[in-house]
Amino acid sequence: MASLMSTVRLGLRTGLKAECRSFVTSTQPATWTHKSLRTGVIARKKGMTAMWDEWGVRIPVTVLQIEQCQVVQVMNEETHGYTALQIGSTDRSEKNVTKPMLGHFEKFGVQPKRKLFEFNVTPDAVLPVGTELVASHFVPGQFVDCSAPTMGKGFQGAMKRHGFGGQPASHGTSVTHRSLGSTGQRKDPGKVFKGKKMAGRMGGEQATVQSLKVMKIDNELNLLYVKGCVPGVDDQFVKVRDAIKKRGDKIAPLDVLPLPFPTVDPKLVKAMPRELVAKTGGSDPYVMKE
């Protein structure tokens, strides 16, 4: 048994890594339709910085890095009842992976990953197992949604947690400046309703920030610079998907459409320069409009 496990581990360490990295092309190139939904990507929030756009306006950006993001499993209609891609991010050494997870990755021939998420896709957007997703899956100027657990704030009072108003600071209020006040009525109903907003643990829940613009793409370091803030702490795993509220033509400027479908061709990525910056577009904000 031990020898069998050791051979499995050896196989994972030596043989499969090179194969997994290659983009396995499907026989027929898929065409995008307005009902198509392509996969998202798992990125890691690396921090925030700023950049200046073509009008000289300073834009705060969050840097997201796509670390060894691969398709681990394909869920299909026949076996699972829905179509989705299980994406894994960030390689992990076998000694740190539990046996059940090791078996899971070995079954699909992929390096063990730190994080797994599923992304629902339409059947035409299915990618083969082992496909690596890179930053150029997104185009500069497109809108994305970012989901991640928010920063934990610990046990917080109702004022911070739910935005309650509290009581006056003076005029006789005794020892009750930040409390929640009344919690209900009187004999009818004679109870406090379930779900009453009270003090408690705040943060650490999944939040999605919608329609963040991708300002810059770095092909060598696999970075996405999105405009604005993304929930969570640094080094957090963030699910990045195409914005659901920007359909069709609205998702990106017309000259970068169509989006790479089902994902970008690695040969095209090699031909691209390292960094691509999106223009804000529109008119110069520092010039008074007549």
Place this chain on the structure above:
Amino acid sequence: MFNSFKTISARLSGVTARFASTAANAAKPTYTAPASVTVPTQFKPNTRGNGLMQLISKEEVKRMGADGRSKLFNKASPECLRPGDVVLVETLNSMSTDKTSSFVGVLIAMDRRGLHSNFTVRNVVLKVGVEMKYMLYSPLIKSVRVMKRGEGFRRAKLFYLRDNPGRAFRLEGLVKLDKAAQAKKAAA
């Protein structure tokens, strides 16, 4: 989508299509940036000894400070700004015009923050104290010129000048001298 055929004439004339030709042609795809995308000055990333954020910050400083404005904040450089210097900051009104606005004043604060380095310039304009905060690497800043070196200022931040200006903001004479010098330069 990536299988558009390239005609023989197109290949011979050197015209490159946006997307690759088929595997049969075995031509390498080329990328041309569309109008809504700019390609900035490219650097080769040197990941040794740098965390990711430090690395991209350094590269961005190199890119935005290509005109040498980093020297203004570098203590080793003779052009370094010091709190107390009288400076003239020329800023573009917008990226689409060449018109500039200038502001003269005493440098009261310098914040070294890498790409986000900024400085504050104070002057009294028509009896009203005005402070302007400039981001060093902003593309709207055209030039920063030292008109007079500060002497006798023993602090990094001269916020006390807000209450005790003394004679620090009597700068009209300097401005006149500078204008004359500039006119002479232009004439010569």
